[in-house]
Each structure stands twice: as structure tokens, then as C-alpha cells.
Amino acid sequence: MERFYLEYPSLSRKADALEYIAEFNEYGSDINGSGGLDRFTGDYEGWLSKLEADRNRTPDEERSPSETYFLVRQSDSRVVGMINIRYVLTERLRKYGGNIGYSIRPTERHKGYNKINLYLALRLCKLHGLKSVLLDADTDNPASWRTIEALGGVMLREYFDSDIDHCMVRDYEIDVDSSLARFSHIYEPMITDIK
Numbered sequence: 001m002e003r004f005y006l007e008y009p010s011l012s013r014k015a016d017a018l019e020y021i022a023e024f025n026e027y028g029s030d031i032n033g034s035g036g037l038d039r040f041t042g043d044y045e046g047w048l049s050k051l052e053a054d055r056n057r058t059p060d061e062e063r064s065p066s067e068t069y070f071l072v073r074q075s076d077s078r079v080v081g082m083i084n085i086r087y088v089l090t091e092r093l094r095k096y097g098g099n100i101g102y103s104i105r106p107t108e109r110h111k112g113y114n115k116i117n118l119y120l121a122l123r124l125c126k127l128h129g130l131k132s133v134l135l136d137a138d139t140d141n142p143a144s145w146r147t148i149e150a151l152g153g154v155m156l157r158e159y160f161d162s163d164i165d166h167c168m169v170r171d172y173e174i175d176v177d178s179s180l181a182r183f184s185h186i187y188e189p190m191i192t193d194i195k
Contacts, residue, residue, distance in 0.1 A: 001189060001190060002073055002190065003075070003191060004072065004073055004074060004192070005072055005192040006072070006083070006121075006124075007070045007072050008070075009048060009051060009069070009070060010048070011044075013079065016078075017037060017047075020037075020079050020082070020105055023105050023106055024038070024106065030103075032084075032101045033083050033084040033102035033103045035047070035068030051068055055067050059088040060090075061090060061091065063090065064087065064088045064089065064093060066084055067085050068084045069082065069083050069085075069120075073113075078108075079105070081108070083100065083101070083103075083117050085099060085121050085124055087125070087128045087130065093134075096136065097136065098134035098136050099125065099133040100118065100135050102117050102121070102144075114143070115151060116187055118147055118148070118151050119151060122180055126176050132174060132175050135174065139158065145170050149172070151174060152175065152178060152179040152182060153174045154172060154173050154174075155170055156172060156173055158170050
């Protein structure tokens with residue numbers, strides 16, 4: 001059985017991180033949950049500094065403290081996904097984006113990895129005292145909203161986003177404790193501690 005863990009980005013992962021973003025560009029795929037890595041391909045060290053600032057940020061009306069992680073497959077140490085967790089919601093994040101954004105690299109999709117990614121994020125949310133989390137997904141991205149639903153997400157609304165992406169969006173809420181309890185027998189055997 002494959003095992004996975006979340007790893008906080010470091011300088012030693014520079015080549016892996018840039019390869020991850022390059023794959024999204026090659027496949028013409030949207031990049032989500034990367035903490036802005038796609039905007040720092042020429043300044044990886046600057047991105048690491050940004051992540052540290054994000055992690056230590058004092059919440060205000062515009063910005064929220066957040067953490068970004070690589071999802072790593074233990075058997076080959078490959079970065080197969082990324083996840084960004086916002087522990088405090090601004091008004092903007094309540095309206096669009098929610099607590100968690102994520103992605104799986106195009107060549108590793110359709111293997112159930114994003115469910116593991118989200119489960120690990122829920123564990124971190126619990127550690128930070130969150131009882132429930134908000135997430136959203138474009139309706140034309142069924143892999144994303146099916147992942148949310150598979151971890152117990154309850155759809156709150158479906159609407160047309162006329163501000164940012166100009167598409168139909170689904171908002172979801174996940175009860176953190178309930179999801180972790182309900183799915184621990186599935187995902188705990190597949191994960192190791194955060195590195």
C-alpha cells in the first residue's frame with residue numbers, strides 16, 4: 001500500500017517544485033493550492049520567504065495566515081500534489097476560496113490522491129482548532145467537488161461567480177471532527193507524519 005505525507009517546502013525541493021509547476025504548464029492545467037508557486041518559478045527562494053510570511057501573518061481584512069505543503073508519495077519521494085490551508089477566513093475567502101485549496105499533478109490524477117491530500121489537511125485544521133471548513137469548486141471540475149463530497153462535504157450553494165472566474169461554483173462545508181472520525185479507517189493506514 002502506498003503511503004503519503006505532507007512536507008513543508010524547503011530549498012532541497014526546488015527542482016521538484018519547479019518540475020511540478022512545469023507539468024501543469026505542459027498540460028495547460030489550472031494550478032491551485034500552490035501558495036503562488038507558479039508566480040515564483042524564477043525566484044524559488046523568494047517563494048519560500050513568502051510562505052514563511054504567510055505562515056506568520058497576523059490576520060486582517062485582506063489576508064489570512066496560511067500554510068502550503070507538498071503531498072509526497074513515500075515510496076519514491078515524488079511530489080504528487082500541493083495543498084494550501086487558510087486557518088482564518090477573511091470576508092473575501094468566505095465568499096470565494098474557503099479554507100483549503102489543492103491540486104494533484106496531471107500525471108498523478110484519478111488515483112484517489114487528492115482525497116488523501118484533503119484528509120491530511122483536515123488533520124491540520126483540527127490541530128489548529130477549526131471545527132468546520134469551507135471549500136469551493138468550479139462545477140466544471142467534478143474531480144474537485146467529488147473529492148470534497150467523498151470526505152463528507154455538504155453543498156451550501158451553487159452560484160455564478162461573476163467577480164473572479166466567471167463560471168458556476170459550488171460552496172461546501174466539511175465538519176472536521178466528523179470527517180476525520182468517519183474516514184480514519186480508510187486514510188490513516190495510507191499516511192505518515194508531516195515532515
